[in-house]
Amino acid sequence: MKRLGKYSYRLGSPVHLVAYDSYVGKLEKEGPLGKWFKNYSNDEYFGQDTFEKAESFIQKEVINNVITNSKSLCSDIDFIFSGDLLNQCIGSSYGVRNLDMQHFGLYGACSTFAEGLILGSICIDGGFAKKTLAATSSHFCSSERQFRFPLEYGNQRPPSAQWTVTGSGCALLSSIPEKNNGPRILDFSPGAVWDMGVTDINNMGAAMAPAAVKTLSRYLKDTSSYVDDFDLILTGDLGVIGHDLMMRMLSEEGIFAGENLFDCGMMIFDSEKQDTHSGGSGCGCSASVMCGVILPQMEQKIYKNILYIATGALMSPMSTLQNESIPGIAHLVHIVS
Amino acid sequence: MKRLGKYSYRLGSPVHLVAYDSYVGKLEKEGPLGKWFKNYSNDEYFGQDTFEKAESFIQKEVINNVITNSKSLCSDIDFIFSGDLLNQCIGSSYGVRNLDMQHFGLYGACSTFAEGLILGSICIDGGFAKKTLAATSSHFCSSERQFRFPLEYGNQRPPSAQWTVTGSGCALLSSIPEKNNGPRILDFSPGAVWDMGVTDINNMGAAMAPAAVKTLSRYLKDTSSYVDDFDLILTGDLGVIGHDLMMRMLSEEGIFAGENLFDCGMMIFDSEKQDTHSGGSGCGCSASVMCGVILPQMEQKIYKNILYIATGALMSPMSTLQNESIPGIAHLVHIVS
Numbered sequence: 001m002k003r004l005g006k007y008s009y010r011l012g013s014p015v016h017l018v019a020y021d022s023y024v025g026k027l028e029k030e031g032p033l034g035k036w037f038k039n040y041s042n043d044e045y046f047g048q049d050t051f052e053k054a055e056s057f058i059q060k061e062v063i064n065n066v067i068t069n070s071k072s073l074c075s076d077i078d079f080i081f082s083g084d085l086l087n088q089c090i091g092s093s094y095g096v097r098n099l100d101m102q103h104f105g106l107y108g109a110c111s112t113f114a115e116g117l118i119l120g121s122i123c124i125d126g127g128f129a130k131k132t133l134a135a136t137s138s139h140f141c142s143s144e145r146q147f148r149f150p151l152e153y154g155n156q157r158p159p160s161a162q163w164t165v166t167g168s169g170c171a172l173l174s175s176i177p178e179k180n181n182g183p184r185i186l187d188f189s190p191g192a193v194w195d196m197g198v199t200d201i202n203n204m205g206a207a208m209a210p211a212a213v214k215t216l217s218r219y220l221k222d223t224s225s226y227v228d229d230f231d232l233i234l235t236g237d238l239g240v241i242g243h244d245l246m247m248r249m250l251s252e253e254g255i256f257a258g259e260n261l262f263d264c265g266m267m268i269f270d271s272e273k274q275d276t277h278s279g280g281s282g283c284g285c286s287a288s289v290m291c292g293v294i295l296p297q298m299e300q301k302i303y304k305n306i307l308y309i310a311t312g313a314l315m316s317p318m319s320t321l322q323n324e325s326i327p328g329i330a331h332l333v334h335i336v337s
Numbered sequence: 338m339k340r341l342g343k344y345s346y347r348l349g350s351p352v353h354l355v356a357y358d359s360y361v362g363k364l365e366k367e368g369p370l371g372k373w374f375k376n377y378s379n380d381e382y383f384g385q386d387t388f389e390k391a392e393s394f395i396q397k398e399v400i401n402n403v404i405t406n407s408k409s410l411c412s413d414i415d416f417i418f419s420g421d422l423l424n425q426c427i428g429s430s431y432g433v434r435n436l437d438m439q440h441f442g443l444y445g446a447c448s449t450f451a452e453g454l455i456l457g458s459i460c461i462d463g464g465f466a467k468k469t470l471a472a473t474s475s476h477f478c479s480s481e482r483q484f485r486f487p488l489e490y491g492n493q494r495p496p497s498a499q500w501t502v503t504g505s506g507c508a509l510l511s512s513i514p515e516k517n518n519g520p521r522i523l524d525f526s527p528g529a530v531w532d533m534g535v536t537d538i539n540n541m542g543a544a545m546a547p548a549a550v551k552t553l554s555r556y557l558k559d560t561s562s563y564v565d566d567f568d569l570i571l572t573g574d575l576g577v578i579g580h581d582l583m584m585r586m587l588s589e590e591g592i593f594a595g596e597n598l599f600d601c602g603m604m605i606f607d608s609e610k611q612d613t614h615s616g617g618s619g620c621g622c623s624a625s626v627m628c629g630v631i632l633p634q635m636e637q638k639i640y641k642n643i644l645y646i647a648t649g650a651l652m653s654p655m656s657t658l659q660n661e662s663i664p665g666i667a668h669l670v671h672i673v674s
Contacts, residue, residue, distance in 0.1 A: 001464045006412075007439065009465060050659050075343075079527065086653065087424040089444040090661075093530055093651035097664040102344065102527040104452060105651070105666075107426040107444040115441060119456065126463020127338045128346060190416065190439040193430055314430035314442070316423065322387050324427075327434040329442075 001125055005222025007189050007215075008332075014184035015121040016177040017335070019070035022292030023058040024284075025140065025166030027276075031269045036293040037167075039065070044141055044166065051141040052090060055168075059084070059095035059137040062170040062291070066133065070172050074101055077172070078129035081116035083107050084137050084283050085164075086146060091137045101133070109312030110208075110236050111191070112136045113169060113287040114331035117308075118188045120173040121333075130175050137168035138282030147201070147317055160203040162239045162281035165268055169287030171295065183298040187334040189219040193314060195327040201320050205242020205265075205278060208311035211328035212238060213249040216309055219332050220255065227257045231303045234294065236286040236310035236330070237265035239278035264289040286310050298337035308333045338462055342559025344526050344552075345669075351521035352458040353514040354672070356407035359629030360395040361621075362477065362503030364613075368606045373630040374504075376402070381478055381503065388478040389423060392505075396421070396432035396474040399507040399628070403470065407509050411438055414509070415466035418453035420444050421474050421620050422501075423483060428474050438470070446649030447545075447573050448528070449473045450506060450624040451668035454645075455525045457510040458670075467512050474505035475619030484538070484654055497540040499576045499618035502605060506624030508632065520635040524671040526556040530651060532664040538657050542579020542602075542615060545648035548665035549575060550586040553646055556669050557592065564594045568640045571631065573623040573647035573667070574602030576615035601626040623647050635674035645670045 002010040022037060029040040039061070041047075046054040059082070067074060080099070083106035084091035096103055108115040116134025123129040141151055143164035149155045177184070191211055198207040212235050220226065227233060227250075238246055243263045250257050264286040265279035290308060297303050310333075315326040339347040359374060366377040376398070378384075383391040396419065404411060417436070420443035421428035433440055445452040453471025460466040478488060480501035486492045514521070528548055535544040549572050557563065564570060564587075575583055580600045587594050601623040602616035627645060634640050647670075652663040 052655060052659060053661075083444060085425070087655060088422070088446065088651065088653035090651070090653045090656045093664050094656065094661065097530045097532040097651075100529050103530050103666060104456065104527065105444040105446075107420060107442040109425065109442075119441065122463055122465050123459055126459055126465065128459050128463065190441065192437050193434045193440050195434040314425065314427070314434075316425035316427045318389060318424060319427045319431065322389060324390075324431065327430050329440060 004187060007218040008187055008222035010187045011121055011125045014186055015124050016174045017171050017183045017295055018174045018178040019066045019172040020291040020295045021062045021065040022167060022169045022288035023062050024288050027274060028165060028167055028268055031274060033268055033293050051139050052086060055091040055137050055139040055142050056094035058168040059091055059135055062168045063133060063135050066170045066172050072131060074099055077101055077131045077133055079104060079123055080133040081106055081119050082135040083112040085143055108329060109314050110281060110283050110285060111310040111312030111329050111331050112283050114308060114310035114333050117185060117333050118190055118331055121185050121188060124173060124175050132173045133170060135170035136283035136287045138164050138284035140164045140166045143282060157277060158202045159277050160241050162204060162265060162278045163269060163276035164282035165280040165285035165288060167284035167288035169291030171291055181337055183295050183335050183337040185333055185335055189215055189332040191215040191330040193327045193329050195325050197325045199325045203241060204281060204313040205239040206245055207313045207326035208328040209238055209242040209245040209249060211330040212246055212309050212311050215330040215332045217253050217255060227255060230260060230305050230307050232306040233257060233261045234306060234308050235263045237281040238263050238311060239265040239281060241278050305336050308335060341524060344555040345524055345559035347524045348458055348462045348522060351523055352461050353511045354508050354520045354632055355511045355515040356403045356509040357628040357632045358399045358402040359504060359506045359625040360399050361625050364611060365502060365504055365605055368611060370605055370630050388476050389427060392428040392474050392476040392479050393431035395505040396428055396472055399505045400470060400472050403507045403509050411436055414438055414468045414470055416441060416460055417470040418443055418456050419472040420449040422446065422480055445666060446651050447618060447620050447622060448647040448649030448666050448668050449620050451645060451647035451670050454522060454670050455527055455668055458522050458525060461510060461512050469510045470507060472507035473620035473624045475501050475621035477501045477503045480619060494614060495539045496614050497578050499541060499602060499615045500606060500613035501619035502617040502622035502625060504621035504625035506628030508628055518674055520632050520672050520674040522670055522672055526552055526669040528552040528667040530664045530666050532662050534662045536662045540578060541618060541650040542576040543582055544650045544663035545665040546575055546579045546582040546586060548667040549583055549646050549648050552667040552669045554590050554592060564592060567597060567642050567644050569643040570594060570598045571643060571645050572600045574618040575600050575648060576602040576618060578615050642673050645672060
């Protein structure tokens with residue numbers, strides 16, 4: 001490990017992303033990235049009794065797929081890092097139960113997938129593990145009733161609102177490459193919790209954008225790099241409004257991001273045609289875009305050098321009712337292939 | 338780092354617990370460990386508007402106390418690991434906001450404090466950090482309305498129910514000792530998620546005991562050690578019923594734990610006099626007992642060699658309503674002084 005400046009870390013050896021898989025719902029399959037999503041279902045219950053059980057089910061499925069595809073045994077995998085948006089992270093706890101894999105439960109809202117990649121990389125680089133898994137999930141229907149209203153209520157959503165992605169992503173990290181020049185993690189920069197006083201739960205992009213700007217600008221400074229050095233800078237799920245705000249805030253810091261700054265929440269849906277307002281959100285958003293689309297594209301050398309910045313809005317419905325503002329966090333991972 | 342068997346890890350160099358602090362409520366102060374708890378309040382709101390804000394407040398207070406007592410600067414501390422029981426872990430997110438410290442949010446229910454000690458130790462041993470913080474909290478009143486009923490309802494609690502501790506604990510981990518022979522972490526063994534089909538949310542001890550037994554027996558096997566080798570084996574918060582069950586399950590595995598097996602949930606309250614039924618529970622239970630009582634006692638050499646096994650019941654009120662059983666997890670940390 002080499003420390004890069006105050007906030008960023010370079011791994012002693014790259015950590016290889018040797019297997020990954022995603023599982024999404026109908027709307028995600030119908031979106032602009034649909035052709036990349038191999039596993040999907042038109043049934044929002046995914047054959048389960050409840051939306052919450054459906055979410056656990058897809059998380060369990062992607063974990064099992066990744067293990068099977070990588071020809072690993074559960075016993076070869078040292079640790080699993082997982083989390084989700086549901087109260088007490090039940091999507092994950094029920095997703096991993098009785099797998100007999102040493103488990104670290106995470107809560108970083110929509111930043112959780114990057115948190116799992118970072119902690120897994122630390123364990124591998126520190127010699128504590130040879131292989132780790134990172135997994136997250138979200139589900140539109142379980143999130144709506146958790147954070148907003150039951151679907152039956154049919155509430156009107158303002159244009160700034162984001163649409164929680166139904167999806168799950170899982171990646172297997174390994175000290176040993178299984179393919180030549182597959183995607184691998186070089187550096188990371190974990191984020192701090194920033195609260196800029198945004199109180200509108202229908203505008204989470206605005207609450208998260210400052211954290212994304214802070215983490216990105218610190219990483220660029222630490223590594224003396226420029227936004228143009230990367231093929232792609234991919235934020236988690238700021239959506240249209242958060243993305244615009246991030247561009248403006250970056251330019252105020254003298255950082256002019258151009259065509260290579262994208263957002264998973266904007267990519268996964270065609271907001272106009274699919275009526276998803278400001279775009280996608282949720283733990284499963286950037287996890288399924290990364291595992292279903294970007295990592296396979298890196299394998300095909302469509303992208304070779306990316307920054308993945310997963311952002312999380314750390315509020316709960318109760319904190320909102322108590323007039324609390326919404327803190328944000330953003331974790332950055334530098335991946336090359 | 339040296340791997341001990343399949344499930345346990347020995348740190349390359351011990352990680353030193355150089356500062357720790359706790360903050361508890363009235364009932365905890367009145368309990369058998371009361372004289373050890375220096376920071377307490379008779380006001381269950383701790384001067385805040387709501388119980389949730391009170392919980393964030395005590396977590397923020399212990400973090401600040403630990404930083405101040407250790408004469409560290411926030412900028413000296415590389416990472417903070419924190420979590421709690423509230424929906425979306427708001428106790429922690431609001432507890433650490435704007436501290437400008439790189440943050441990893443955890444969810445491991447009542448096992449969270451040990452999870453933070455383990456991940457912090459990995460970061461330090463792996464060379465990624467010199468100092469890390471681990472913090473957790475719980476609050477009786479915020480937990481009751483989160484998991485059971487609003488207090489105003491005055492529901493009757495069955496004798497197997499546990500009483501959520503109002504308290505918070507925080508410890509500073511460091512690669513460098515600040516005192517001679519202070520408490521330090523030698524080994525750890527993270528747990529897996531086990532679900533033995535227990536469905537009674539008023540008997541969480543029974544749901545967690547199998548996980549504690551599994552983690553302890555694996556650690557003893559991995560390290561070829563015996564229960565008698567330790568001054569104290571301290572489980573998180575199994576309570577009276579879970580503790581009994583653990584003793585019985587251990588004896589079925591040929592492990593006969595004696596007078597050195599204690600439980601934080603049983604120690605913090607006098608269940609008969611204080612009417613707390615099966616004993617204490619909650620993230621703040623074992624964190625405040627460890628940081629307020631056991632680590633100071635290790636400094637005084639009352640204990641020199643302990644196993645701390647924090648246990649978590651990974652359910653939510655919604656999963657219970659959906660007839661799901663309660664998975665359990667237990668993380669073990671070996672501390673000497």
